[in-house]
Amino acid sequence: NLSTTVWAFATAGVSQPELFRKIGYHIAGLDSLDSFKPQDFSNIVWAYATARESHPELFNKIGDHVARLGSLGSFNPQELSITVWAYATARVFHSRLFEKLTTEAVAKKDHFESQHIANFLWACATVGHTDERLFAAFAPLVGSKLDECSEQELANISWAYSVANAPNLDLFNVGHVSALASNEKEFSAEGLAQLHQWQLWQQELESGIELPQSLQAKCRNAFMSQCFSESxxxxxxxxxxxxxxxxxxxxxxxxxxxxxxxxxxxxxxxxxxxxxxxxxxxxxxxxxxxxxxxxxxxxxxxxxxxxxxxxxxxxxxxxxxxxxxxxxxxxxxxxxxxxxxxxxxxxxxxxxxxxxxxxxxxxxxxxxxxxxxxxxxxxxxxxxxxxxxxxxxxxxxxxxxxxxxxxx
The missing domain is CATH 3.40.1350.10 (Trna Endonuclease; Chain: A, domain 1)
Known part of the structure; x- marks a missing residue:
């Protein structure tokens, strides 16, 4: 099974660029992908994104196929979120695929776990696909799952809404700030930098919502300490x-x-x-x-x-x-x-x-x-x-x- 093969190598962290190249071209050259299941698609694109093996032809082939399907009813939330995450991580934007996956995600939002939500929103924000329906639909769900979110998920969700510029008073309130504050010691440098941009977004909105001063200072320092170089x-x-x-x-x-x-x-x-x-x-x-x-x-x-x-x-x-x-x-x-x-x-x-x-x-x-x-x-x-x-x-x-x- 081709999907299992690339998934196994990517999971093990074993570099096999020639194998990935050949499998990618083989799949891209098939007349039909009807024999592949949703899990196969999500495993394949996840493997290529994780292994950092670029293969635009493969991603376009899978994207075209999924976008043409009459229904994505057989895709579960995990497969939807993994697929969209993989495209964003591989830096491939397929507009029809993202529109199709977004529509299905909104329809199945009540079955999404916190990780699925964070990955899906982060991926869409990363590629600049800031569909208002998506961010509006998931806001109440995020609010109800704050205590289930890890610190990375909280940072990714906050950053994604900042990119989308999708204010939601029911989500970004005292409860959200409390969830961020309770994880102050857990955030990575990247997560703190994301939260600085979220705090800037609150300033844009003139919402009056602020992180605790100690967390604000950490976020600003992390953001300003990011490496830069002249090209x-x-x-x-x-x-x-x-x-x-x-x-x-x-x-x-x-x-x-x-x-x-x-x-x-x-x-x-x-x-x-x-x-x-x-x-x-x-x-x-x-x-x-x-x-x-x-x-x-x-x-x-x-x-x-x-x-x-x-x-x-x-x-x-x-x-x-x-x-x-x-x-x-x-x-x-x-x-x-x-x-x-x-x-x-x-x-x-x-x-x-x-x-x-x-x-x-x-x-x-x-x-x-x-x-x-x-x-x-x-x-x-x-x-x-x-x-x-x-x-x-x-x-x-x-x-x-x-x-x-x-x-x-």
Whole structure:
């Protein structure tokens, strides 16, 4: 039995990447998965997630099959929660599968144990699937099972609701705070960091609900002590921002406890947080729960606009000016961020792989108000960034500047 085989190796902690690869491709290549039972599916995806063996084809095959089933009546709560947990842990988002599993989980919620609840909610929040039905339906059940929850389950549930931004006065009350406080000495560093974000969420809501001061202090310290490191991508983006003449600070610690990659001071007195979001901040190029929560809380609590530079936008090659006209990675691909930093807006078009597409309405940083370059030299900089000449046309009726490619 293939599911038993991979489950056994994953449980034993024995690394067998070639075996997992072959079994994965075998299952993915089958014409039908009708012979597999719900336990088989949950065991297989759990094994791959636990063994950290990536196999998108396998996960897509199983996801497509389960999503097409007319009914998930044969799936029990454990199988539902394990399956969704495995997809989140493996960093695979299958929208139709998550919708199907969520609908079934809501229907069977009264049969869920505390571990099933925590795993299901954590998984959905992790991939950014914050279905209002799910979080609303499980709130009363969570409230009735607080004394059954472990400290990890309490932290995961609190964090998941924070990501979903799903306030529930019947759940997050004195009883919930009491359950957290009674486990103060049991929480891991990760759990304490999650609870700091939950406490920040209560500040967002202005709920007045607070953890005991001793626990608040532990949570904040754990959150601020999380490891961080500068990546080459971050250094490249910051370098481009500096090259554009922007006034910025790197690795800034905010009042909320969040640390941001760069804080840019804009000419009109605003401050903008530039976050260089690498692969760990996304799941299938969708913002992961951790990124959603950070961006929202920095904007709400620290009152700083957040601009994200996704890693794949930076990695797209663009043309440079000069005799060689060779593609170059990075130069100017902070555009989704830096174009936001000036008070004057513009429409910008630029070529990628010989196709034109509209980046959208963004704030032009080039010759306008942000730094001391003449209009001509600033347009030359944009020319270098975009790869084609640009010109500033007449001011339109709306506040902004019309920037368009010149004919070549």
């Amino acid at each position: 080459k991508l971050q250094n490249d983006v910051v370098g481009e921002l500096r090259a554009a003449g922007l006034d910025l600070e790197e690795e800034v610690l905010l009042g909320s406890g969040y640390r941001i990659d760069a804080l840019v001071k804009v000419g009109d007195g605003r401050k903008v947080a530039v976050e260089v979001d690498g692969p760990s901040h996304f799941i299938d190029r969708r913002p992961a729960g951790r990124a959603i929560l950070k961006h929202r809380q920095v904007a709400t609590l620290d009152r700083i606009e957040v601009v994200s530079v996704p890693y794949w936008e930076w990695d797209v090659p663009v043309r440079t000016v000069g005799p060689a006209q060779e593609p170059k990675h990075g130069r100017g691909l902070a555009l989704p961020a830096v174009l936001f930093l000036s008070p004057v807006r513009a429409h910008l078009l630029h070529p990628v792989e010989h196709a034109w597409f509209r980046v959208g309405t963004a704030e032009l940083f080039a010759s306008l108000l942000t730094f001391s370059r003449s209009s001509d030299s600033s347009l030359e900089y944009v020319h270098a960034v975009v790869g084609v000449p640009v010109a500033v046309g007449p001011l339109p009726n709306v506040a902004g500047v019309d920037v368009r490619p010149l004919s070549t």
